[in-house]
Amino acid sequence: MTVQAPPVRPESRSDAGVPGNSRTIPRHGRLTPYLFLAPFAVLFIGFVLVPAIFGLWVSLHDYNYLLPGQPWVGLQNYLDLFTPGSRDSGDFWHSMLATGIFTVLSVPFLIVCPLGVALLLNRAFRGRSFFRAVFFAPYVLGVSVVGLLFRFLLDPNIGLVNSYLGHAIPWTTDVPWAWVSLVAMTVWWTLGFNAIIYLAGLQEISPELYEAAEVDGASRWDQFRNVTLPGLRPVVAFVTTVTLLASANMFGQAFLVTKGAPANETRTAIMYIASTGLGSNRQGMAAAMSYILAIILIGISALNLRLSRRREAS
Template sequence: MSARTAQERPQRKGSIFALNESNPLVPYLFLLPHAIFFFIFTVYPVGYGIWISTHRWDPLAPTQPYVGLEFYRNLFDPSTPQSQFFWRTLLNTLFFTAVSVPLLIAVALGLALLLHRPIVGRAFFRAVFFMPGILSVAVMGILWKWMFENQSGLVNIIASEYLGLPRLPYLTTEWLAWVPIVVGTVWWTVGFNMTLYLAALGNIPQALFEAAELDGAGSWARFRHITLPLLAPTTLFVAVTTVLASLQLFGQSLIITGGGPTRTTQSVIMYITEEAFSNNQFSSATAMSFVFGLVMLVFTVLQFRIMARDMQGGMR
């Protein structure tokens, strides 16, 4: 039944706003409130972004002249500062992703394996490992900045007072500055992945392990040949969502290191917002966000396909 026939037909029962079965407009009335906001604040901004990135958008100028793909070309012209910083901060972000994602998968899996079998205080431990994830990035960032403070941070205090190690100026040393960011991020988000792994582990039939045990498989063999393969779909999902989250690194760097020293921990989103809100180069920043969006699209499409697959399964 199409919307068109609905409008042509004389209103049989009351007005077109009647919420009974005979009114074919009912589903559309239900969708309408969401659809209005969806168009204004989700669909329109994407199109508007394309317009902004192909014009020179200046809040103070009377006209916004069309410049075509100039801002996109700038990103591929090595002589512009935009291309220099954009690709450099993108590499920083990829570095962070390459370091943090394996950690976030391995630690999550380790915690889930520790908690999978019943143990005293299991609910408590699960709650503790998940807890940091509910905090705002602001709280998490300030906490870890203090933990890794160059002189009196707890990490340096423990290193020097208890382990006899030298104090390291984590926050202001190239490469070392990544340590608080990565450690903080693992602490902050590993609980999500752990929860997903715990759910998946709960679905592995216990009989499989018992059969393998009878066949003389040791615990490593059981892990290697039963647990890991059966967790593969979960691992794929966890990996994709974690990569997506890591690529969007922003608050951790901004708060813990401010992107320093000398931009070595600046993420690409940080640079895009700097270009927009500090340099007032809104068009250039929008062009960057679209290029970066395309880089991310590889992973978002993957995530989307996994979700769609699961949903089809769930419908039957």
């Protein structure tokens, strides 16, 4: 914001230099925008930026904050993770694979199912608010509640589900069943959140577009494809990114329901990082693992945003 009026605008020239009587007078001080940003900036710097940089520093040490010395190891933690046969590489990449499997299996369901639910909940019918609340309700439960619930529902020998099925399906102790369980419970648990976002997006689409489409003789399917989906595109991009990151950070479900069984096949990357850093107090190695996971996630998110932008452009 400049204080001086631009000289090329004759109508404002007469006002120039007369304080309190000009359209060009600053409406706020120079610092105002920064002051508005300050609370977030403080939190961001304090809880994201500084820890992230400190984490990088930690990852270059054999770090245990309780021991007197933190020996500098340079890139050794990273090298170890890429050296087959080292203490961590096998387990770490196995846990990354588990995270990858879970993400690939869960994200499509978490994008499509909530959309279906949102479309249904967007129609006018009696008791709509009630059903909106019902679908959102599981999301307010903590992971410990959901985990314990599903552990007993899905127990292979004494669980309710197998009791109804009449088969001893190993829902929590063998793959692929454990993946089915983890994905299904995650969809049940978090579907409401994505559905609410979709619902907000649906309500943003102008009803006139649907009317116009109807006048043109578009079927319901045509309307969905040519009005609803394009209207939701930015929302879908957002939901996809958020869901990808949430799935890649899965921890509580596997920690409680399968405990990594069978033999760590469902131990996710975050579970392994947590047990390395907080259980074994090897913060240096855990930080290195976190950085590798973070870099991969940044790459995937960037790719996802780029793809959706290209789709938008076309």
